[in-house]
Amino acid sequence: xxxxxxxxxxxxxxxxxxxxxxxxxxxxxxxxxxxxxxxxxxxxxxxxxxxxxxxxxxxxxxxxxxxxxxxxxxxxxxxxxxxxxxxxxxxxxxxxxxxxxxxxxxxxxxxxxxxxxxxxxxxxxxxxxxxxxxxxxxxxxxxxxxxxxxxxxxxxxxxxxxxxxxxxxxxxxxxxxxxxxxxxxxxxxxxxxxxxxxxxxxxxxxxxxxxxxxxxxxxxxxxxxxxxxxxxxxxxxxxxxxxxxxxxxxxxxxxxxxxxxxxxxxxxxxxxxxxxxxxxxxxxxxxxxxxxxxxx
Numbered sequence: 001x002x003x004x005x006x007x008x009x010x011x012x013x014x015x016x017x018x019x020x021x022x023x024x025x026x027x028x029x030x031x032x033x034x035x036x037x038x039x040x041x042x043x044x045x046x047x048x049x050x051x052x053x054x055x056x057x058x059x060x061x062x063x064x065x066x067x068x069x070x071x072x073x074x075x076x077x078x079x080x081x082x083x084x085x086x087x088x089x090x091x092x093x094x095x096x097x098x099x100x101x102x103x104x105x106x107x108x109x110x111x112x113x114x115x116x117x118x119x120x121x122x123x124x125x126x127x128x129x130x131x132x133x134x135x136x137x138x139x140x141x142x143x144x145x146x147x148x149x150x151x152x153x154x155x156x157x158x159x160x161x162x163x164x165x166x167x168x169x170x171x172x173x174x175x176x177x178x179x180x181x182x183x184x185x186x187x188x189x190x191x192x193x194x195x196x197x198x199x200x201x202x203x204x205x206x207x208x209x210x211x212x213x214x215x216x217x218x219x220x221x222x223x224x225x226x227x228x229x230x231x232x233x234x235x236x237x238x239x240x241x242x243x244x245x246x247x248x249x250x251x252x253x254x255x256x257x258x259x260x261x262x263x264x265x266x267x268x269x270x271x272x273x274x275x276x277x278x279x280x281x282x283x284x285x286x287x288x289x290x291x292x293x294x295x296x
Contacts, residue, residue, distance in 0.1 A: 004107035004233045007100070009080035010048040011252040012237055016074055017060060018046045024064050035059040051082040073234060080233075087152065092143035094152035097248055102156055104229050104241055104250070108166040112228040114267055115172045118181055119190055120225075122157055122168065123197060123207070126150050128190040131182035161201055168205045171267045172277075173222075174212045177284050188289035191281045198278060208271035209280050216270040226260055 021028065028046070032039040037056050045052050057078040061071045087094065087102035094102075101121070105111060113120050119128060133146045140149075160168055180187055198207050225243040230236070240260045242249040251257055272280065 003083060003085070004080045004231055004237075005104050005229070005239070006051075006081050006083045006085065006106075007048070007103045007250070008107075008229070008231060008237050008239050008252060009077045009233065010050075010052060011239075012233075012235055013052060013057070013074065013077040013081055014046045014048040015253075016077070017042075017057070020060070020064050020066065021046075026064070031060060031063060034063055048081075052078045054078055054082070076234075086155070090148055090152065092141060093145040093148040095140055095144055095149050098149060098152055098156075100248055100250070101227070101241065102152065104227070104239055105156060105160065105166075107231050107233065108229050109232045110167045110169070110228075110230045111160065112168075112230075112264060113170045114222060114226055114264060115170060115176050116222060116225045117173070117176050117179060118225075119172065119176055119194065120170050121153055122160055123170065123194050124153060124157075125186075125190050125193045126154060127186045128182055129153050131186055135181075161197070161205070165204065168201075169268075170207050171210050171264070171271050172207060173210045174280075177209060177281065180288075184288040188285040191285040191288075195278050195281050195285075198274065206274050207277055207281075208268060208274055209277040210267055210271040214270045217266045220263055220266050222263060222267065228257075228260055228264060 021031065028042040029039050031037075032042055035056065037053070037059075041053065041056060042060075044050060045056060054075075057074060060066075061074060066074065085103060085106055087099040091099035098121075105122075111122075113122070118132065121129070124132070129150050130146060133140075133149055159165060177191065182190070194207060198205050227241045227243075229239045229241075231238070237252070238254075238257050238261075240251045240257050242251070242260075251260075271277070
């Protein structure tokens with residue numbers, strides 16, 4: 001978990017190279033001619049596509065006479081952007097969308113989520129995750145393997161809950177708690193699992209439930225599930241991943257990030273306390289599959 005997200009580092013590097021170019025008033029064409037690289041390769045670098053060419057990045061720093069400290073930060077980001085995390089080898093089998101999330105989770109300091117209709121993936125039990133994967137086959141490619149996907153989700157969870165993992169906070173809409181997204185017994189076990197995770201990791205995991213009838217400041221109405229990532233890199237990078245039906249939209253530009261950060265603060269304020277949330281989760285689980293001798 002301590003290695004920075006290669007995706008996020010490439011995005012930062014691309015913005016920094018573009019900023020350098022604009023500061024010096026030079027075009028990507030002129031840099032390409034001077035360094036002997038295709039202009040398209042510089043465009044790909046600035047857009048954060050694929051692993052950056054280390055020689056190209058070094059050449060740009062030389063050409064623009066970048067100072068020692070700034071150059072070191074740029075070259076570090078270039079090296080991080082080339083990294084191949086554990087998720088790369090099995091990306092197709094575990095699902096390319098899940099591989100993106102595994103990338104984004106790497107090197108996080110805090111990980112904050114809002115779940116609108118389902119329990120967040122980082123809190124899902126294998127049975128619940130498998131049931132959801134079976135229900136949405138159209139979301140996955142030909143090489144997708146459900147067993148690999150469930151195992152990858154378990155690995156992501158273990159990394160987040162490790163001693164050196166990030167602080168994890170989730171606001172879960174009550175509809176995700178009440179919805180029977182799988183067999184009632186599976187859902188009940190899932191809700192009890194969330195309680196167990198919170199109980200076993202009280203200093204690093206916080207879950208709050210957003211009641212359906214609560215009033216949110218400004219009458220905010222969240223439109224989708226999202227995850228907010230804050231990183232341990234020197235630049236204090238951040239990212240937001242927005243879950244949509246067909247793909248995940250990832251923002252790393254501050255202007256696109258800040259509205260989500262502001263919205264989440266309002267959702268947290270409107271949500272139940274962690275203690276009240278656990279009571280609601282326990283009651284909901286008992287209503288689905290009562291434990292022996294328990295009373296609701």
